[in-house]
Amino acid sequence: MTKSLASRFIATALLVSSAFAPAFAQDKANFAYLGLEPDIVTNYIGESSKKLGYVRVTVELMIYDVDQLEIAEHHMPLLRATAIDIFGRQPEEKVKSLTGREDIRRAILKALQDHMKKETGGEVIKNVIFTKYLYQG
Template sequence: MPLARYALLALLCLTPLGAMASEGGEETAQAPTGPVISYYALEPDIITNYLSDSKTLGYIRTTIELMAESEADKKLLEANDPLIRDAIIRLLGSKTGEQIKSLATREELRKECEAKANELLLKETGKKAIKELIFTKFLYQ
């Protein structure tokens, strides 16, 4: 008799958990309603030279992540990776040492890279696919 009581008690304790698990499964089956943010990393890191002063060259190494609002935009970024990399390398290489090293101008540089890449994407594909351009690593020497 005590064994039957324990089995009944165990059954009663597990019933609400089973009901909650089935409800949770129904919620996860629904599609998300908002935009799905995706990130695309420009691999490998971007490395280029810049004019440190009138006589010497410096170099910059940066890791860049591109934020896209959908998987389709992420695939668009992936397909146009060489175009985006070239634009960023040219832009970084045209800056002076003061512009590269300054924290104040780094944000301007990030926005400028984002705008240039989106401008080229618009010409090439008809869509601005970059929501945000993020420097995840920014090293210079």
């Protein structure tokens, strides 16, 4: 009888705690998303200096807080120019490989966070997401 009662108590406690867990997680996260529009379309360095490829990427920025969305929108020209500059300096093998693509994404994220920290005092941007990634070279 004691085992049965203890089992019921534990089961009830787990159900109650799991019911409230998503509510707490939603209260804590107040992220916003902002797209760099239009898509980033730029050249990258081909196999030889005579050959250029091009890349077209749809970029979404994950903003730490909805309240910072207006700040990010205000700095949109700087954010776009930074992403275009980083893509334009990449070699073909980096643009075409999955690991290279991740390296590019991280480089863009770091550069955008550094720019926003310099301009606003905070990083503002939590993550960079590529939702479309096309290249030709």
